[in-house]
Amino acid sequence: MRATELSELSAFDAVARNLSFRRAGEERGVTASAISHAVSNLEERVGIRLLNRTTRSVSLTDAGAMLHAQLSPAFADIGAALDALNSFRDTPFGKVRLNVPSSIAPFVLGRVIGPLVKANPQLQVEIVATDRLVDIVDEGFDAGIRLGESLREGMVAVKIRPRLRMAVVGSPAYFADRPMPMTPRELSQHVCVQNMYPSGVRYPWEFELKGDAIAYHPTGPVALDDHELMVQVALSGAALAYVWENRAEREILDGRLIRCLDEWCPPEDWLYLYYPSRRNMSAGLRAFIDAVKA
Incomplete structure (x- = not known):
């Protein structure tokens, strides 16, 4: 497989997971138009429409859903293989993307980010702070931070400090x-x-x-x-x-x-860093969890 074809498939996978060209572009660090162009090239090459596009939404066609169902495990395996290389490095490599409520982000993460990136110079940390209730799986986050009362099923939750009031x-x-x-x-x-x-x-x-x-x-x-x-x-x-x-x-x-x-005013429920139970924990996410727990 040529590098161009793999890049197009990767762009399609990002859109299929996010159902958004903009969010797919943010995840991959390119513009939405670049993602759209890559997916259009893929559709032209395979001769089948993979996405339904309107001015307000993106959805998978039946063919697109079938392709993504087969691609998703393959890209997960590729990600796991690349992350396994971290065992040969002194510090983790790669990006960790997190969602944190904006109302608590400064005093939960304010003292964590600096020491974390200094100790792990090859690690990229991307934090989106919003009090909007976010589905971290649908929106492409590796993990999130929430109070325990708002966690959904199917998540691994790690208790972190501080306990808030x-x-x-x-x-x-x-x-x-x-x-x-x-x-x-x-x-x-x-x-x-x-x-x-x-x-x-x-x-x-x-x-x-x-x-x-x-x-x-x-x-x-x-x-x-x-x-x-x-x-x-x-x-x-x-x-x-x-x-x-x-x-x-x-x-x-x-x-x-x-x-x-x-x-x-008693202490609130504990804060938890949580991530999908079906997803292998990357070395970068493990480093972030260790930093927050400490």
């Missing part, structure tokens, strides 16, 4: 003419930022103390899906915010924010 915070200006809430039930007397997912769905402020669990649903005038903006609103004195403790730690220490209901 939420915090309710407000500025001294906000509390200048308001009493501090002593229980979550008193939040109804306060202005509170609404927390929402990127999908627009709101989620409650959750509290627990000595078996008493409370889920408070704010009705404040501001709804945000970004913890950085939530902290900024709290700093302005306009409302209370419910954010990751690590994100507001600096502002609490220097007195710009005041924490309340601390005893009602």
